[in-house]
Amino acid sequence: MRESKFYLYLGLGVLAFSLIWLVLVFLQIEGDLGSFANTPRTIPFFLGLCMSILGIVFLYQYKVGYVPKNQAEPLQKNEFRNIFFCIVVFVSYSYLLRYFGFLISTPIIVFFITRFLLNEKSWKLNFLFPVTITGMIYFIFIILLKSSLPRGELF
Amino acid sequence: MENLITALGLIGTYEVMIAIAIGSFAGIIFGAIPGLTYSMALALMLPFTFTMEPVTGISLLLATYIGGMTGGSISAILIGIPGTPSAAATVADGYALTKKGDASIALGTAVIVSTIGGFASLVIMIILVDFISQFAIKFGPAEIFMLVLFGFSTICGLSERSLFRGLVAGVLGLMLMTIGTDEIEGISRFTFDNTQMLQGVNLLVAMIGLFAVPHILEVFHFRLNKEDKTNFDVDIVKTKLPSFSLLKKYFNLMLRCVGLGTSIGAIPGSGGPIAAFLAYSHAKNSEKNPDEKEMYGKGHIGGVVAPETANNAVTGGAMVPLLSLGIPGDPATAIILGGLLIHGLSPGPMLFIENAPQVYSIYLAILIAYIVVFIFQVNFIKHIVKILKVKPHHLGVGILVMVIVGSYAIRNSFLDVNVMILMGLIGYFFNRIQLPVTPIVLGMVLGKTIENEYRTAMSLSAGDPTIFFSSIVSLMFFSLIILTIALQIRKRMLDVKKQKKLKEQAQL
Numbered sequence: 294m295r296e297s298k299f300y301l302y303l304g305l306g307v308l309a310f311s312l313i314w315l316v317l318v319f320l321q322i323e324g325d326l327g328s329f330a331n332t333p334r335t336i337p338f339f340l341g342l343c344m345s346i347l348g349i350v351f352l353y354q355y356k357v358g359y360v361p362k363n364q365a366e367p368l369q370k371n372e373f374r375n376i377f378f379c380i381v382v383f384v385s386y387s388y389l390l391r392y393f394g395f396l397i398s399t400p401i402i403v404f405f406i407t408r409f410l411l412n413e414k415s416w417k418l419n420f421l422f423p424v425t426i427t428g429m430i431y432f433i434f435i436i437l438l439k440s441s442l443p444r445g446e447l448f
Numbered sequence: 449m450e451n452l453i454t455a456l457g458l459i460g461t462y463e464v465m466i467a468i469a470i471g472s473f474a475g476i477i478f479g480a481i482p483g484l485t486y487s488m489a490l491a492l493m494l495p496f497t498f499t500m501e502p503v504t505g506i507s508l509l510l511a512t513y514i515g516g517m518t519g520g521s522i523s524a525i526l527i528g529i530p531g532t533p534s535a536a537a538t539v540a541d542g543y544a545l546t547k548k549g550d551a552s553i554a555l556g557t558a559v560i561v562s563t564i565g566g567f568a569s570l571v572i573m574i575i576l577v578d579f580i581s582q583f584a585i586k587f588g589p590a591e592i593f594m595l596v597l598f599g600f601s602t603i604c605g606l607s608e609r610s611l612f613r614g615l616v617a618g619v620l621g622l623m624l625m626t627i628g629t630d631e632i633e634g635i636s637r638f639t640f641d642n643t644q645m646l647q648g649v650n651l652l653v654a655m656i657g658l659f660a661v662p663h664i665l666e667v668f669h670f671r672l673n674k675e676d677k678t679n680f681d682v683d684i685v686k687t688k689l690p691s692f693s694l695l696k697k698y699f700n701l702m703l704r705c706v707g708l709g710t711s712i713g714a715i716p717g718s719g720g721p722i723a724a725f726l727a728y729s730h731a732k733n734s735e736k737n738p739d740e741k742e743m744y745g746k747g748h749i750g751g752v753v754a755p756e757t758a759n760n761a762v763t764g765g766a767m768v769p770l771l772s773l774g775i776p777g778d779p780a781t782a783i784i785l786g787g788l789l790i791h792g793l794s795p796g797p798m799l800f801i802e803n804a805p806q807v808y809s810i811y812l813a814i815l816i817a818y819i820v821v822f823i824f825q826v827n828f829i830k831h832i833v834k835i836l837k838v839k840p841h842h843l844g845v846g847i848l849v850m851v852i853v854g855s856y857a858i859r860n861s862f863l864d865v866n867v868m869i870l871m872g873l874i875g876y877f878f879n880r881i882q883l884p885v886t887p888i889v890l891g892m893v894l895g896k897t898i899e900n901e902y903r904t905a906m907s908l909s910a911g912d913p914t915i916f917f918s919s920i921v922s923l924m925f926f927s928l929i930i931l932t933i934a935l936q937i938r939k940r941m942l943d944v945k946k947q948k949k950l951k952e953q954a955q956l
Contacts, residue, residue, distance in 0.1 A: 303881070307616055314623065321638045330913070331906040333630035333637055336899045340623050347616050354612075359944055361610075363882035375669040376876070380869060383661075386852045387865040399849055406845050411671050418842075426846055430853070437466050440496040443856050 299364045300355035308348030315341040382406060394445030399427040455808030458503045459816070467500070467508035468813065472820045475515020476522070477835050481843070482529045483663060486516020490783040491655040492847065494790075495854035502791035503809045509787045510810065511817040513780050514566065517720065517763055518821050519832075521558040521756055526551060526685065526833060534720025534759040537728040541744065541751025548747050552688035557749055558756045559825040560689055561702060565757035566818045568706040569713070569764025573771075574811055576714070578800070580772035585797035589905040590915045594925035596897050599775040600890070601929045611936035614887045617878065621891020622898065624649045631896065632903055644863045651786050651892050653855045653864045654871045658885045659779070660851045661872020667844040687829045690749075698753045701731055709758035713765020720759040720778075727758030763814070771795050771807065774897065779886050782893045 318341055322334045354361075382402070389398035403423035407413045434440040458464070471493065478489035489512050497505030520535030525542035538558065545554040587595065600618060627638045628648020639645035695702075705727040712723040731754035735741040744751050769775040774796035776782035788795055793803050800807055824832070855868035875885050909915035916922055 317638060321636075321640065323635050331903050331911060333633055333635045336902065337623065337626045337637065340619055340626070343619050344616070344623070347612055347619065350612055357944070360947060361882075365881040369669070369673070371673055372669060375672040376665055376873075378672065379665050379668050380873075382848070383852060383865070383869050383872075386848070387856060387862060390852065390856055391862060395853060399853075403845055403849065406848070410668065411841055411845070422842070422845075426849060430849065433470060434496050437470065439463065439500065441499045441857065443853055443860070 297360045297364060298355070299361050300351045300359065302365075304348050304351030304353075304355060306348075307344060307351060311341050311344035311348055314344065378410060382410060390443045390445060392445045392447050394447075395442040396427065396431065398445070399430070400424055403427070451804040451808050454805035455812055458805060458809045459507070459812045461504070463501065463504045464507050464813070465816075467504045468511040468817050468820055471508040471511025472515040472817055472824055475512040475517075476519035476821065476824060476832060477515075478512075479516035479519025479535075480522040480531045480832060481835060482523055482527075482531055483667075483840060484843070484847075485532060485659065486513060486519070487779040487783065488659040488663065488847075489516055490780055491652070491659045492850045492854055494652050494655070494783060494787055495858045497787055498790060498858070502793065503806065503813070505791055506784075506787055506793070506806075506810060507813040507817070509784050510813045511820065513784060514760075514763060514814065514817040515821050515824075516780070517760055518559070518562045518566075518825065520759075521562065521752075522555065522825075522829070522833065523836060525554045525558060525752070527836065532720070534724050534762070535755070536721060537724035537755035537759075538752055540728075541746075541748050544745070544747030545749070545752070550747070552686050553690060554749070554752050555685065555829060556687045556689040556826070557694070557752050559687060559822060560695070561698075561753050561757045562760040563818050563822045564702060565706055565709060565760035566763055567815070568703075569710045569761035570811065570814050570818075571764075572706070572710045573764035573767050576768045577772045577807075580768065581797045581800050584773055585801075587797070587921065588919075589901040589908065591919060591921045591925070593898065593901040593905055594916060594922045594929070595773060596775060596894050596901065598925045598929050598932070599769070599773075600894055600898070601932045611933070611940065613883050617884050618887035618891040621888040621893075622895045623891075624654065624888070625651075625892050625895030626899070631900060644861065647859070649867060649871075649892070650858060650864055651889075652790075652858055653868045654892055655779075655783055655786065655889055656851055656855050657868040657871025658875040658889060660847055661869065662876040662879050662885075664844045664848050664851065665872065665876050667840040671841040685829060685833060687826045689826065694749065698750060701734070701750065701754060702757045704730065704734075705754050705757035706761045709761025710765035710768075712758075713762035714768045720762045723758040723762045724755035727754040730754065767810075767814075771799060771810070772797065776890065776893055779889050782889050785893055 315338065318334055318337045322337065382405075386398060386402040389402060392398075393401075400423040403426055404419060407422055408419045413419060431442065434442060474489050474493065475486050478484045479486050490509055493508055493512055497508055500508070516532060517534060520530055520532030521538050521542065523529050523531040524535040524538040525546055528539055528543035528546075530536040530539055542554050542558065545551065625648070627645065629636055629646050636646055708727050708730065709723040712726065713720075728751060731750045732741060732744040735744065735750065740748065740750070766776075766778055766781045770781045770785055772795075774785070774794070776785045785795060793799060793806055851868065851872075852865060855864050856862070858864055874888075878885050878888075905915050906913070917926065
């Protein structure tokens with residue numbers, strides 16, 4: 294029994310990724326490797342090979358029993374669920390921006406995050422914070438720096 | 449002289465001054481708060497520079513970089529947690545001084561030596577950039593290819609975890625840059641017949657995702673699990689500038705640390721933390737008085753002077769390969785490189801011929817940024833430290849808004865937001881399995897140059913690969929690549945041997 298399987302999993306992961314990449318090099322890029330090793334496929338193919346070699350190196354390190362100083366941290370409680378919630382917020386905000394623009398979407402999403410995701414009870418955080426954050430960003434980027442912020446299809 | 453006057457005209461506008469003030473302030477804040485980094489601040493700022501005048505946008509980025517590098521010392525001194533890795537060496541003596549009740553003088557010393565370090569490295573930078581550019585202008589595609597490859601090997605080799613893990617991340621970065629339309633023949637690659645994918649992975653979108661999203665995910669995850677990271681309780685402080693005699697006493701040490709910081713900053717992949725630790729160790733070892741030497745680590749002001757001078761001198765050093773060769777030394781300069789490219793300024797030897805006034809305005813922007821950062825830190829420190837009391841997930845909400853708005857604003861593309869989220873997840877996953885993310889960014893920054901120069905050189909030689917070894921410069925860079933990799937492999941083999949020995953001893 295090895296002390297750590299970190300390099301085994303890392304090696305297999307890297308090797309699998311590189312093999313998929315190499316297959317895609319031939320499926321997703323037209324042309325061949327070329328007699329001058331100078332086609333759009335050359336560099337992606339070479340990178341795929343490099344990645345495979347790195348995968349093999351990790352597997353070799355596992356075989357010789359090398360224990361890494363830094364290993365993967367164990368999965369934490371509710372980690373997948375929490376990350377999923379965050380991603381939903383990210384995607385929802387980008388959809389809101391697409392249709393309603395910055396000035397309307399931002400206070401709505403910040404209110405939603407503070408009230409329901411972060412579970413803040415204070416009215417200052419639920420109402421004042423969203424308006425302040427929107428106003429601050431608008432002031433800095435539009436008024437002071439003359440930059441631009443996203444405009445929606447409806448507003 | 450004419451270029452300098454034009455540069456003064458470019459920099460002396462209301463917008464540029466506001467940009468420098470905002471950048472400096474944002475940099476200090478992001479640098480001071482543990483968990484946030486100035487690379488993150490730069491990535492968040494970058495999309496908003498698109499619509500600005502080039503000099504205004506670049507000044508904003510440079511001021512953020514300088515503010516961030518200086519701001520790291522605030523939390524290192526006041527709470528004993530470095531705001532940036534570069535300030536880690538300041539913790540030992542800086543925090544010990546705070547515990548003794550000398551926080552004000554420690555902060556004041558850090559501010560002034562940071563400014564001196566930054567100014568001195570700026571002068572060295574101006575001289576070196578001009579010299580190297582004149583030399584590099586003679587480089588052909590083969591030499592540039594070898595040079596960029598050398599930069600890539602040092603970046604991955606010196607990445608914080610290990611050579612092979614750094615290489616995996618670096619190669620992934622290079623792979624990402626091959627997605628989209630091939631620049632030389634116009635053939636689509638890895639687009640899966642999606643027309644939006646023809647534009648490829650946007651570097652800025654990837655940077656925002658890699659630097660900012662993992663932090664948001666982490667603080668929200670802790671909050672959702674009701675395991676909030678505590679905010680820091682900081683007393684009201686003032687910055688007290690050190691006496692002239694103290695600065696005179698450490699003048700020679702500062703000079704040596706400037707040299708150390710600038711030269712380490714100029715090596716791609718090394719950067720602030722290495723310079724700061726080497727400077728600290730040098731300061732301690734070069735101390736002749738045994739009583740004072742004993743005081744290092746227990747609240748010696750020299751332990752603040754040396755690392756803070758060196759890590760700020762890194763800023764000038766890191767700009768040398770960036771401006772003269774187009775090679776970024778660290779993630780921050782990689783983002784600044786992205787900013788320069790967006791505004792049509794292509795760093796490298798030709799930059800001085802094509803955009804001399806802009807180069808001079810970069811120098812002036814750095815100079816003004818150091819002055820503004822100094823003024824902020826001396827006069828507004830008691831307000832700046834209040835930000836340390838803000839809960840991390842509240843700051844996370846603000847960052848989330850900037851992240852989404854920024855990535856959407858780059859090309860008004862919904863796909864970019866999705867790519868940013870995906871890159872953020874990759875960044876989060878890489879952090880969890882202890883793979884470095886910096887080489888991904890650097891791979892992406894250097895990817896297009898590596899491929900284009902390789903293919904141009906191969907076309908010129910009609911497919912003869914000996915073109916890469918046909919000049920002394922190419923051979924020199926090739927030798928350096930081999931040396932870098934060999935040193936890393938040797939270090940790894942020694943580690944393995946050491947581990948085996950320890951295991952055998954444990955079994956006995």
